[in-house]
Amino acid sequence: MIHPEPSWDHHVPLPKLGPLYSRLLVALVSLICFINSYDGDFVFDDSEAILNNKDLNPDTPLSNIWKNDFWGSNLSSNSSHKSYRPLTVLTFLNYLLAGGLYPVGFHVLNIGLHCVISALMIDVFATLIGGLACDGTAKRLGHVPKASLLAALFFAAHPVHTESVAGIVGRADLLCALFFQLSFLSYCRAFQGDKSDKFSVSWIVVSLLLCAVAMLCKEQGITVLGVNGVFDILVICNLDIYELTHKLLVRRKTADCLKVGVWISRGLIIRLALLLFCGSLLLYARWRIMGTGPPAFTEVDNPASFAENVFLRIVNYNYYYSLNAWLLLCPWWLCFDWSMGCVPLIKSAGDWRIVWLLLLWACLIGLIKQALCSPDSSKRTLTFGLVLLVIPFLPASNLFFRVGFVIAERVLYLSTAGYCLVLAYAGAHCCCRWRKHKKLLQAAMLALLGMNVVRCAHRSQQWTSEQSLFTSALSVCPLNAKVHYNVGKNLADHGNQSAAIKYYREAVNLAQAELIGKEALKILPKDHTIMFSLANVLGKQQKYKESEGFFLNALKINPNAASCHGNLVLYHRWGKLDLAKKHYELSLKLDPKAPGTNENYNMLKRKLEQRQRTAG
Structure with a gap:
């Protein structure tokens, strides 16, 4: 097995700590990040999931938890969200021990779960970086790999986790992540021994059962089977996909590939068959539990999935992926809800936002290439970082079924582990490559960690009351x-x-004016006031082209409407300054006291003068 300490591990800016002290440090950082939320109220979805959930009523039979969805609605109902998470709902009964529905008990349990999960991430990362020999070597050396400790610290202090930790309904993500980890580590225990081609069926069964438990906490838990399968192929069988592909496609040494195939077929085929069978069984059981089929979501919940043009639908899905990636990279713009106009749809190939999804795929392709071509220790770390980043996110990707949200920060809880592993690798790799700037790069990594801790503390404070939570979203999603x-x-x-x-x-x-305005125009197609109002609404939503059309149609019917000319401020926002100037002047000619037009016109003149100076 590969040594648990990769060649770049000593570049990580952390001291060598024993397993116990490492776990205590990560748990302490987790506690500092989210302790602000311990005395918070029930906010946002907590009211529906806990206060108004009839399954949590002491007079309701406990068996109802297994018949209803996460929100207490019957699964056979067409209005049900079909979110079947009975084990999570069962943990909400902790209020019985506290003697009432006091939020502090719920919050303390959530914070405790995150501390445990973050500490366990050290074992997960150490195994992914160093292989199955990591635990034994760590005990021998007296410390864990510093790279796994750094990645776990980044995970503990990632601000995107605030919704899952500070929001009580986020317990579904926490419990799912906990049993996801336990399932993976149990799968690894099946191969403790000298020969990796022999395995313990008992530990494999334990891993599969823990996967089922994770799925009963949240549906995302089933993705651990994919991570286990990839780990089996790349670590247990030590299969080099790049070398195998190179032999087959470039050197065309089919005989060598067949030898590899014969060797791995001894145990791998059986294990992969077990994973596939268990996954299919769980999916079938989940489908039967839903009863009436998948949940019915509306266009408001996920507008991209209702786009008639397949190309634009795919483009918008990829745009959503890029926004999720941005939340991992720069978690400063966080919002409790990203629906209802928060993320306007891309409606044409000329939309500049397409740059973001192109950049996303360029980065992913670059990382995949780096993972294939790197030395062994780097290849493993980067590969599993990408695996942990992508596979847990698949249920939220709209690839297999329509989801009921645009962006949801809570679904990134597990994917953050992959991002943190890639981040730790990137930081240490840069220190290794640019040794002259090693101290500066190490300081930057520690500074980033410190900034994340501060951001977590601030964001968790915002989740303590609905007033602060809702108000904080106004600057992030004003639409x-x-x-x-x-x-x-x-x-x-x-x-x-x-x-x-x-x-x-x-x-x-x-939310409604656009729909109401368009319906009104069907009845009164020549009413310029309706066109004018509708154009204003579309302008606020940054739908400038559509807004312009209604403004111009209104002016055709009533060309002397000063307010209509003056409200063509959209040309100003759109960057069409000459057209804006023309309509401002027409508005002021028709009505010299038109509200706001003078101020906008003066502002425009300053911009035009600045443009002329720059051109000169």
């Missing part, structure tokens, strides 16, 4: 009608009716 509605509702619940009305109106404008 999200649900954000405005929730801010308004929270203000109304606290007696501030006048302030609530403002947010309610904005929510209605964003």
Whole structure:
């Protein structure tokens, strides 16, 4: 087996610690990150999943948990979300021990689970980096690989985890991740011994049972079977896919490939068959449990999946992937809800946002190439980083079925492990390559870790109340009608009716005005006031081309509408300054006191003067 300490491990800016101290350090960092949320309220989805969940009523038979979905609705109902997580719901009964529905007990348990999961990540990362010999060698040397410790620290302090830890409904992700880890580590235990081609059937069975438990906590748990399969192929069988492909396609040494095939068929085929059979059985059972078929989601939940053009549907899915990747790379713009206009659809191949998905695939292809061509220790780390990044995310990718969200930070909980492993590898690899700047790079890694800890503490504080949570989303998703509605509702619940009305109106404008306006035009197709209102709504949603069409149609019917000319401010936002100037001047000619037009016109003139100076 490969030594658990890769050649670049000594470049990691951490001291050598024993297994116990390493776990305590990671757990402590996890605690510091999220301790702010321990005294938080029930916020957002917590009310539906806990306070209004009839399955948590002491008078309801416990057996109902196995018949209903996560929210307490009957699985056979067409309105059910089909999220079958009975073991997670069972843990919500911890309130019986506390003597009532007090949120502090729920939050403390969530924080504790994250601490345990983060500490266990050391074992997962160490096994992926160093192979099955890692545990024994770590005991012999008295310390764990520093690379696995750094990756676990990054995992413990990643801000995108806040929703899963500080939001009580995130317990589904925490429990799923815990049993995901246990299933993987149990699978690895099946091969403890001198000969990797012999394995313990008992430990394989334990791993499969833990996979089923993970799936009963959250559906994403089944993806551990894919990780186990890849680990078996690349580590247990020590199969070099790059070398095998090179022999077959370049050197065309089919005989060598057949020899490899004969060798791996002794145990690998049996194990992969067990994984495939168990996975198929779990999926079949899950399908039967859903009863009436998959859940029915609306266009508001996932607009990209309703796009008629297949090309644009694929483009938007990939755009969503790039946004998820951005949340992992730069978790500063976090929001409790990303639906209802928060992420406008890409509607043409000329949309500049396509650059992001092209960049995503360029980076992925570059990482895959690096994983194939790197030395053995680097290849393993990078490969499994990508495996952990991609495979747990597949259920949320829209590839196999439509999901009921645009972006959900909680589904990235397990994928973050892959990202953190790649990040630790990248940092140590850069230190190894640019030795002159080693101390600077090490300081940058520690600074990033510190920034993440601070961001986690700040974000977990925002999750302590609905007011702070909803208000924090206004700057991230100003076009999200649900954000405005929730801010308004929270203000109304606290007696501030006048302030609530403002947010309610904005929510209605964003969510319904477009639909209402288009329906009204079917009845009154020549009404320029309806066209004018609809154009304003579309402009706020940054649908400039469509907004322009309605503005111009309104002006054809009533060319002397000063307000219509003045509201063609969209040309200003769109960068068409000359057209904006023309319509501002027409508006002021028709009505010199047109509200806001003078201010916009003066601002435009300054921009035009600046453009002329730059051109000169």
